[in-house]
Amino acid sequence: MSTQPPLPHPDTDQITLPNVLTALGDTTRLAIIGHLSRCEGIGMTCGQFTDLASKTSITYHVSKLREAGVVNVTPEGTRRRVTLRREDLDQRFPGFLDSIIASTADLHIDGFEEETNEPADLPRRDP
Amino acid sequence: MSTQPPLPHPDTDQITLPNVLTALGDTTRLAIIGHLSRCEGIGMTCGQFTDLASKTSITYHVSKLREAGVVNVTPEGTRRRVTLRREDLDQRFPGFLDSIIASTADLHIDGFEEETNEPADLPRRDP
DNA sequence: TCCTTAGTTCAATGATCGTTGAACAAATGA
């Protein structure tokens, strides 16, 4: 069950508004956030975003989101668990994430059909 | 007092979240919004942003903001009155603008010193 | 009329973006 080396994430106070806005100013990444907002606390794997773009593209976009401090990425086995950095974002930019998510709800990204809301077949977090 | 040809602005319902986020994902443009938020209803001229960047750059950035639907730009004589599209943004993305402005308040942009809060020497709007 | 103010246009530049496919690595499972 080896814990893998963590990926680099900015500290909470390193998260800047321009970086976050730039990270979210992309349809694919906004769609990722939309997906994630429906799985808060659980997270999703990169593989679950492949309806949005190619594997390589997803790696790229998830990195952008991680580097901007929007998501947390944790290696688990061969997968990466991606979660929203909800608390950090709320602390830094109160109300911001909620307003984004609300406005994202109806955003239709082509290629993504509102489908099975299965919480993923990732092992549930041991809390 | 010739009214000049208006510049192209997106309709309210043409304003999209990715476009707005992209427009705001830049330090200079975020600073412009910060300035504007302290003059809501009055607006500012491009010339009042020249502490942030060169004249040419300002033209470029203000265009970006206008095309994304973030600001309104109205020719008045030789100047351009730039105002936040507050109502449109609030309608499309409730809470969003306020959260941005709140988080922008403390953003220090180098070159901009918190200075004279003079409402500009632009003629006051005739309401 | 001529000058000044305010802002735009243009071409050029280097930088960053988002995508692709091929090759790779690492953990898992049979």
Next chain:
DNA sequence: TCATTTGTTCAACGATCATTGAACTAAGGA
């Protein structure tokens, strides 16, 4: 052990970005 699953790295590509300076336009004021 060997194959599969999951995701990363890399080089390459065209596209867009943000900035510059020089030349320009349009409106006002002396």
